[in-house]
Every structure is written in structure tokens, then in C-alpha cells.
Amino acid sequence: MPTTTAVPHPRTGPHGAPRSAQAAVARGRDLLRLATAGSVDDGKSTLVGRLLHDTRSVLADQLAAVERVSAERGLAATDLALLTDGLRAEREQGITIDVAYRYFATDRRAFVLADTPGHVQYTRNMVTGASTAELAVVLLDARKGVLEQTRRHLSVAALLRVPHVVLAVNKMDLVGDDEGVFRAHAAQVDALAAELGLPDVTAIPLSALRGDNVVERSAAMPWYAGPTLLEHLEAVPVERDPRLEPFRFPVQHVVRPQTPEFPDYRGYAGRVESGGVAVGDTVVVQPAGRTTTVVGIDTYDGPLQRAFAPRSVTLRLADEIDVSRGDLLAAADAPATVTQDLVGTVCWVGDTPAAPRRRVLVRTGTRTVRGVLRSLDERLDVTTLVREPSPATLELNAIGRVTLRLAEPVAVDPYAQLRHGGAFLLVDEADGMTLAAGMVGDPLAVRGGAAAGGRA
């Protein structure tokens, strides 16, 4: 049968079950996306397993399997780290698939946790996990204190502009639950955070093995009056206020039903990536530069007077102007920068290294243009923060500053100001593989920013 019309949506049907509001489930909660960074040695798997277990997010058969394996290995207690054990394919092929996603929820919040392996060679994984995170949990072994990898994890969180960081000082049970040890590590990280321009770092002493200060409060550390990890994750005010950001709306798709019901409808589908938009607002179509007025904000559930990030909507515009996928609708009085010369910081994730004059596809928002790596300007060592000028190449997991020349203009923002507006990908035109995660400008050089409260 041919595709014809979308029919208005019946809310209930013959089998539609009646609604009732009696279930003891929170229906008003919000969503927090977070990432963990740390190696197996820090007890990261145990910590993640503990969070899942103590928030009752583990199914009975999963737990039974973990208990069985623990018993087979002669362990006295169930090893919760096995809950996040790798796939057979990974063990067989000797590889690690970059990020595993875990889900848990409380009455107040639902959590999407990007669980990233934190070994030296896996900068790429941390960058991937941190790119969508509002909060990063960096693990530290209380016996070892700040290591190279701690510095690296904090640097990547700063580079990716993750707004909130939790320093989880783990294995407190192995240092006698000593307050002095915790305070010393926390002070050292505070100094590092100031250097990196991380606006918000909260240190929490815990023992993932015992479950102390993860979900349940510790009896062994009465000197600690702060929140448990979960209490902090539930309470941390991660909502950005989109009313303080400029409006950005990459056009994904032009909606033209051409149906008897909607013969002349023309709308621009996309997601508000930052800021908000209201009917009557003046917007500019970038990179072309024409301005127009928003006359409608449509959704399946009815029209809106205003919409804020990150809501997906369809906008109708006053003028019949040329707008298509790849264009950016932006606040007319606070537009993005239109340029064919892109200077950015990249984390190289491709197997073949970056070299000057390499041709690539550059993806910003919904726009893809051809480009060429004009120069490699700097390599950044995220452990020492030393910058090496004019490297010959950038290989897998390297981070550096590059200059690109583009075949067509793009509309972008400095990543330090708008995460989504300043993010880009470099893609191999031949096989389509992603080569680099890019950030417009030099996010690490910009200390503080609005959220940092003048720490620069």
C-alpha cells in the first residue's frame, strides 16, 4: 500500500489500557549524562558495579551470574566489577570497545553513564565519553594519589569543557580511612583544577569495595560530612540555563508534506542545540546571512510559543528563502562566526595519522564540507600540558592544534563558549571513518569562562 498521509493520532485504541497514577515510580525526574574515567587498578569497575548494585539497577540473573563466577574463582565476596566485564569478542580479539553505557535511576534523576576505560592509549575513549557528559567522575587510588593518568583525565575533562567533575578518592579502606590522606589528595587536585580552569571539582572519599560513601554513608569516615557519590549526582545542579545562551538550530531536514491536509506546509526540522527561540524572533540563516522571522514552532503535540535546548522542534519562517539541511539558524543579534579558515584543537581518533595537506571532510552541526589540513600547529601533552610546536604528524590518541582551509564556509562558535556550536568531526572521504574529534579554538587556553567565576 502506498505512502499517503499522516493521520491524526488517536490517544487510545481498542486495547489502550486506562491510565492511573498509583505506581510508586517517579515520573517527574530529569536526566543526567555522566562519564567515568579511571583504570581497572583504581577500582573503576567496582565503583560502577557498586553504583548499579546499590541503586538496584541489576537484574537478578545478572547478579546470579556474577555470584557464580565469583564463587568459581574462590572469592570470599561477590566481585561487583564482574558486572561490567568485557565481551567475549573483546577478550578473544584483545581489543577494548571504547565506551560502554550503563543506566540507573533514582526518584530524582535518571542517569546515563558512559563508562570509559582509562589507560594511556585510550584518550580517544575518554574524549568520546566526555563529549556528551555534563559531569565526569575521575577516580583516584587513595594509596597512590595524583598520578599521570589523573592529570590526563582532568585535562581531558577541562579540554572537553565538562562543567562538573567529581574526584572519587577510592580505596579509603586501604589507607585506614584517614582524613589527612584524603585532604592532601583533594588539595593537590584543587590546585590542578585551578591551573586547568575546571570550574567545579568535588572530592568524595569512598570505598567502592565496601560500598562506603557510594550510595550508603560510611560509618568508617565520620569526619566526612559531605554527600555520598549518589547524593551528589542527584543534587548537583547540572541544568544549564538556555536563556543565557545564544540560539543555535542546525537544520536537519525540510518538512514538506504536500498532502491534501498540508499542501503548502514548509517547516525546518531540527534540535535547539543552545539557547531558545520564540515566535516572532528574528533569526539569521548561516552561512548565507539572510535574516527572517520565526512565525511558528511546531511539534506533533501542538504548537509552542517558545522552545529551549535541547528540544527537537520544527520551525516555520516568514519568508520563502532558501534554507536546507546544513544551514544554521542563529539569533540575529548574536550569530555564529562564518569562516573558511578553521583553527581548532583535535583529538586524533583515526588509525592513519594526521599530516599537513591531508584532505578530509569537515562536519559541523548538520553541514559537511571538504577541507584540507593546512598545518599542524601544536601538539599538546595532556599529562604535562607542554605544547610542542609544528609536529610532523598527529597519530592515534594525540591531541593538537590544527589549521584547516575549507572549500565552503561554515558557521561555528568557539568551543569554550558553546560546546555543540564549536564541535566538529574530521572524516575520511574514502572509507567514511571518523578521523578526529575537533573543538573550535583552543579550549584549554581559555581559563575559566563564565561558569568558572573569574578563576583565570
Next chain:
Amino acid sequence: MSAPTAQDAPTPDAATSGPARREDLEGVALGQLDDLESESVHIFREVVGELERPVLLFSGGKDSIVMLHLAVKAFWPAPVPFPLLHVDTGHNFPEVLAHRDATVERLGLRLLVASVQDAIDAGTVRERPDGTRNPLQTVPLLEAIEAGRFDAVFGGGRRDEEKARAKERVFSLRDEFGQWDPRRQRPELWGLYNGRHRPGEHVRVFPLSNWTEMDVWLYIEREGIDLPAIYYAHEREVFLRDGMWLTPGGWGGPRPGEGLQTRQVRYRTVGDMSCTGAVESGAATVADVIAEVAASRLTERGATRADDRLSEAAMEDRKREGYF
């Protein structure tokens, strides 16, 4: 907008202190289900923008029904701009097939059916001794993808389902044999999905990646989404095999000694009748089901399989792992 109206003006507190307080964001910040919905809608639109020939896998089960509901929302007021594909094992619940056909009719969509029975008749797959046809779906699926020259295939998989899925991408590249190669998967950064592929390859796309079973039910409740009646408690003639309540049918049950009984049951998942078990349940409404799902997580805390109902659910979950 950067120039807010008076009504929109941020409180002085929010303007100066960085992160906003939740109460200041009333009517601005998205709740969890709106957040997930907007992400899924974004994914659908990216696929239609970047790829040529998408198709949506539609079984009539709850996840694919929710997925289709999100697709309708993504393109409204235009119709969903791609067809649906169902891999029919020949052992599907009649209630589910009826619901499938009614949904297709109501939305005016095109439905393609790839048949396991046809593949058996053609000799490209062989019936298994245990009678289950779930593993046999792969060949007709890949044949249908190739015949339709589809380059993007939407699936209802969720990452909370099991270990392998926890590491699945939203855009998951498949080679010309439909295989998943972990080493060729791309990092997914900032929601900038990269759907580029070589000729003959295709991309599986999972718009419900970040949804949990509970989220799906809460959304079904909120949106008033119509499901096949077998998801809710009903009286049914069933027999017990391997700890699961199965429905009798032409696929091979009950065997001698597997006595039929009438029980009040519901289905937590819907697949091939030969291996989809019912759970004993009195949950007759969406709210009842939500309470049941929430409660079953509570009892799972102790990890003791204290009651039969729980072990049935666990068994069912393992069955589902085999299916995917």
C-alpha cells in the same frame, strides 16, 4: 534568544552564579522523557538527512511500536518517509500481527514482510530440531535489506538490555554480510552521527539506545500508546516448559506430559511463540505494569530467586539475549 523577553528574563541569581537552580528552570528544562524523546527524534531526522534508503524494523512489539511513534513525531505533519519491515517467523502471536496490520493501515505506511517460512521453503535456512525460529530470522532479514537496497535499518534495541548491547553505537556500521565488527565501530562524539559507509555496507540505527525498559513503559503511559492486548494480564491456556509458560500452537507444543492449564498471565516481551514465555501477572493497566517492573527490580536487589515469577522473568531475559 539572546535577547530574552521580560517574561523570559533570567533571575539575577541564575545570571551570575552559573548553573541554574531547578526551580528557576520551570517550563524551560526538559524532563527525562522529553529529553529522550528529543534525542530519538534527532536521530530519525539525521538518518533521513544523511542516508538514502532507510527502513524501520517493525514487529508489533512494544519497543518497535514506541520507535514508530517517535518516527511519526519526527516528521509530522509529513508522513513517515520510509517503509516498515517485519521478519515474520511464521510463529507470531495472531494478536500482534493484527495490531501490526492495524497500525500500518492507520498510519498509511508501506509494510514489507520477510518470511522465515519462505526462506525454509526456498532452502536458504533449515528448520531447527527444537522448533524455534528466532535464530532463523537473520537470513531473511539480510536478504530483505539487500533486495530493498536499504542503507539504514532502524532497530528497537536498547543498551540496557544486555552486555553486548551496552557497547553498541547509535549508528552501528555493518559490512556487506551484515556483520558487526567491533574494531570498525566509530567513536560517537557530541551527537554528531557519522553515517558514511561504502557501497554494500549499511548502518543499523538504534533510536532507543538510551531508553530503559522503565522509560519505555513510562512513555507508553504518558503518550497513551496502544499496545497488543497480550502485554496486559489476561486468562490464557498455557503449559510449562523450562520454567516458562508457553502458548500451545502449531510450532510444537505441548508435548505429551506438558499439561495445559489456564493462568492469568501477560507477556513482557513479544517474539516467536516457540520461545516467548508469559509471566504470571495481574497487571491489567499501564500503571500496573510500571508498578510491576519497578517492584521486580526491588526484589532483584537480594539476588535470591525467591519466587517463581522472578525466575521466569530472568529466564525470559536470557532468552532475549539469544534472540539479539
